Structures are given as structure tokens and as C-alpha cells.
Amino acid sequence: xxxxxxxxxxxxxxxxxxxxxxxxxxxxxxxxxxxxxxxxxxxxxxxxxxxxxxxxxxxxxxxxxxxxxxxxxxxxxxxxxxxxxxxxxxxxxxxxxxxxxxxxxxxxxxxxxxxxxxxxxxxxxxxxxxxxxxxxxxxxxxxxxxxxxxxxxxxxxxxxxxxxxxxxxxxxxxxxxxxxxxxxxxxxxxxxxxxxxxxxxxxxxxxxxxxxxxxxxxxxxxxxxxxxxxxxxxxxxxxxxxxxxxxxxxxxxxxxxxxxxxxxxxxxxxx
Numbered sequence: 467x468x469x470x471x472x473x474x475x476x477x478x479x480x481x482x483x484x485x486x487x488x489x490x491x492x493x494x495x496x497x498x499x500x501x502x503x504x505x506x507x508x509x510x511x512x513x514x515x516x517x518x519x520x521x522x523x524x525x526x527x528x529x530x531x532x533x534x535x536x537x538x539x540x541x542x543x544x545x546x547x548x549x550x551x552x553x554x555x556x557x558x559x560x561x562x563x564x565x566x567x568x569x570x571x572x573x574x575x576x577x578x579x580x581x582x583x584x585x586x587x588x589x590x591x592x593x594x595x596x597x598x599x600x601x602x603x604x605x606x607x608x609x610x611x612x613x614x615x616x617x618x619x620x621x622x623x624x625x626x627x628x629x630x631x632x633x634x635x636x637x638x639x640x641x642x643x644x645x646x647x648x649x650x651x652x653x654x655x656x657x658x659x660x661x662x663x664x665x666x667x668x669x670x671x672x673x674x675x676x677x678x679x680x681x682x683x684x685x686x687x688x689x690x691x692x693x694x695x696x697x698x699x700x701x702x703x704x705x706x707x708x709x710x711x712x713x714x715x716x717x718x719x720x721x722x723x724x725x726x727x728x729x730x731x732x733x734x735x736x737x
Contacts, residue, residue, distance in 0.1 A: 469614055473502045476526040478551070479533050480544055482507040482514050485561055486535035488590045490517070492618025504529070506547060525551070531615065534560040534570075538734070541565055545573050553577040557608050559615065561585050563639065564734035567601045567628055579603040581612040584634045585619065587642050594620030597634040599627065632735070636727035644723060649674050 477498070479486055482505050494500060500518035504525045507514065515521060525532075532551055536544045541562060548558070552574035559581045560570060570580050581604055585596040596616040600609055613622045625631060649670045656666030681688050696702045709715045 469498065469611070472530045472611070472615075473499055474530070476529040477503050477531045477533065478525045478529045478548075478556075479503060479505045479507075479519075479535060480548060481534065481536035481540070482510065483535065483537070484587070484590060485585060486533070487511070487514065488592075488594075488619050489533070489535070489561075489615070490514075490519070492592060493615070494519075496618055506544075528555050530555075530557065531611070532556050532558050533615065534558065534562055536562060538562050538564045541569075545570070549573055557581065557604070557611060559583060559612050561596070561616075563635065564731065566735045567599075571601065577603060579605070579608050581608065582628060582631065583612065583616055584631050584639050585616065586638050589619035592619055595623065595638050596620065597623050597625050597631060597638070599625040599631060632728045632731040633724075635731040636724040639731075640727045644720070645674060645678075 477493075479490060482490060486505075486507075490503065490505070493503070494517060501520075503517075503519040504523065505514060505519050505521050506525070507522065510521050529551065532548055534541075534545070534548070551558075553576075557579045558570060558574060561583045563584065565582075567580050567582050570582075571578065574580065579601065581598055581600045583596050583598045585594050588594045589596070596619070598609065598612050598616065600612070604612075609624065613624075616622045625634070649667075652673070653663070653667040653670035656669060657663050661669070681691060684691055686694070692706070696706060710717065712718065
């Protein structure tokens with residue numbers, strides 16, 4: 467099964483909010499025919515209606531893919547619409563947070579091939595990263611296809627087991643919010659040192675975005691990049707002595723933050 471099969475047999479998208487919309491945009495720009503896509507969404511946007519895809523007009527009998535992108539609280543209401551496709555040839559891919567594979571198997575059938583994915587919000591500009599894991603019914607070809615679909619909005623990594631998805635949620639799923647807060651606080655700190663608010667925010671945004679791009683592009687790892695910026699007894703070292711403090715700096719703070727998100731992810735999965 468490949469993207470040609472998807473174009474031939476159809477793709478069903480259940481939910482077309484920010485994440486579903488970002489993926490749909492990536493697929494269409496990548497050459498997937500609009501006529502092959504069937505979207506089910508209770509509140510279709512004007513943009514969605516303008517794409518030429520089928521909107522709330524039923525689904526094919528045996529689509530290649532059914533991608534589930536509804537909010538977790540809507541899952542109970544929306545998922546039964548997919549029940550008729552279960553235990554067949556359709557591959558199900560879920561990007562809904564907090565819903566484990568077992569819950570999908572209960573509704574869709576024990577024989578259904580199901581891939582669970584955890585993307586993040588930079589997918590909206592094609593700079594996301596998704597982690598994927600399949601159930602026992604998925605084949606290597608299924609996983610390649612799931613990766614191809616999610617690659618439309620960024621990078622993809624494969625997990626060894628579903629238990630790792632809670633930690634992924636804590637690092638990359640929730641992680642953009644940590645970085646946004648870093649930008650907020652960095653700008654506020656600059657303002658406190660006498661910079662105009664707008665300039666402090668511009669400096670903070672560009673610094674975080676630029677450092678992230680450099681970290682991805684450079685051959686050195688982030689630890690070496692940090693050393694490269696740090697002159698002995700200079701300004702960066704003075705700041706890092708605060709940030710790298712084992713008790714009160716980033717190591718302890720981010721450790722607690724990621725653990726809190728991971729623990730909450732586990733609680734949500736238990737229902």
C-alpha cells in the first residue's frame with residue numbers, strides 16, 4: 467500500500483481542525499487529488515469547502531486510510547462513524563491525544579490495523595514532529611504509509627512501544643508551549659533590563675527560532691553549540707551559571723515539567 471493506493475481507494479479524514487487542516491493542506495500540496503479525500507467534520511471551514519475535497523458526503527466502502535483527528539472529548543461521538551470500516555483493509559491512523567490503541571480496537575475491531583501518532587502544533591507550518599506506533603495488525607507497509615502521510619507536516623519518528631507515547635507527549639507534544647513560555651519570559655526579562663517591549667519580544671522570538679534552526683542544521687550537538695557561545699568568564703557563562711544550576715535551573719525545572727506532562731498523559735489514557 468502506498469500513496470497511489472490512497473489516491474485510488476480514498477482517504478477519510480475524521481475531523482478537520484487545526485491539525486487535520488494542516489495535514490490536508492500538506493497532502494494536497496504534495497499531489498494527492500482532492501477527489502480522493504473525504505472529510506467528515508461538523509463545522510467545515512470556508513477553506514475546507516474551497517479545496518474540492520468531499521465534505522460530509524459519505525465515505526468510500528473500503529478507503530485505504532481513515533485518519534482520526536477529532537479532539538479526544540469528541541471521540542466517543544465521532545468514532546462510531548468509522549465502525550463499518552473496521553476489521554477490513556482500511557488502515558486507521560489516530561492523531562488524537564490521550565486515546566490508546568486498545569480503545570480504538572474496542573470500537574473498530576480486534577483485526578483492524580491501527581497506528582497511533584503524536585504530532586505537535588508546528589505541523590501548522592510544516593515544521594512539526596510526530597511519533598508513531600502500530601498495533602499487532604500493522605505491517606511494515608502500513609507504517610511506511612503512515613509515515614508518508616505525517617511527513618506532510620514535518621519529521622516522523624518510530625516508537626518501540628505505545629508506552630513511550632506519554633513521554634513523547636511530555637517532550638514534543640506539549641513542548642511547543644514550553645518554548646512559547648520561554649519566549650514570553652525572555653522578552654519580559656529584556657524589558658525589565660530597559661528594552662522597549664516590542665524590541666524585547668522581537669529579539670526573544672528571533673533568538674529562540676534561530677537557535678532552534680541552528681541546532682537542527684549544525685553537525686555539533688547542542689552541548690557543543692552551547693560551549694561555542696560561552697566565553698570564559700563572559701556574559702553567557704554568567705547567565706548559564708543560573709540556568710544550569712542543578713537544583714533551581716533548567717535541569718530540575720524541565721525534568722519536573724516533562725514528568726508532570728507525562729504523568730498527566732498516563733492519567734488521561736486510563737480515562
